[in-house]
Amino acid sequence: MINKSPWISFIEFGGCNGCTLEILSAITPKYDLERFGIKIVGNPKHADILVVSGTINTKSLERLKRIISQVPKPRYVIAMGSCAISGGISRLSYNSKGPLDKIVKVDMYIPGCPAKPEAIIHGILNLIKGWEK
Numbered sequence: 001m002i003n004k005s006p007w008i009s010f011i012e013f014g015g016c017n018g019c020t021l022e023i024l025s026a027i028t029p030k031y032d033l034e035r036f037g038i039k040i041v042g043n044p045k046h047a048d049i050l051v052v053s054g055t056i057n058t059k060s061l062e063r064l065k066r067i068i069s070q071v072p073k074p075r076y077v078i079a080m081g082s083c084a085i086s087g088g089i090s091r092l093s094y095n096s097k098g099p100l101d102k103i104v105k106v107d108m109y110i111p112g113c114p115a116k117p118e119a120i121i122h123g124i125l126n127l128i129k130g131w132e133k
């Protein structure tokens with residue numbers, strides 16, 4: 001059983017960095033994700049939840065798989081933003097390997113391009129709420 005104050009790590013692949021800017025808003029004092037008891041960690045090896053944003057391409061695919069394999073089980077994966085959810089603006093590119101749920105089981109989707117800080121927090125809290133059922 002995972003504890004209810006999870007550790008979380010964010011990672012972005014090949015997107016426009018718009019989602020990363022919104023993550024910065026979500027984790028800094030205005031929205032302050034940590035007020036919910038969630039700890040942000042830089043190393044996915046320490047995380048319970050991995051939030052993935054951006055477009056997965058040929059070059060990043062193996063790196064993504066390696067990073068996901070390093071997150072201890074039971075691990076939870078969140079697809080954040082249109083790029084991770086559907087391939088986004090690059091979905092028809094020869095180089096696109098997304099969407100994320102083709103590569104790994106996704107436990108929560110946070111839509112938006114970019115996803116807003118409110119949506120990021122809402123998605124994470126809904127995932128945690130699901131553990132109580």
Ligand code: SF4
Pocket residue numbers: 015016017018019020053054055080081082083084088089112113114115
């Ligand atoms: S979903 Fe939109 S904002 Fe986020 S990385 Fe992709 S293009 Fe950028």
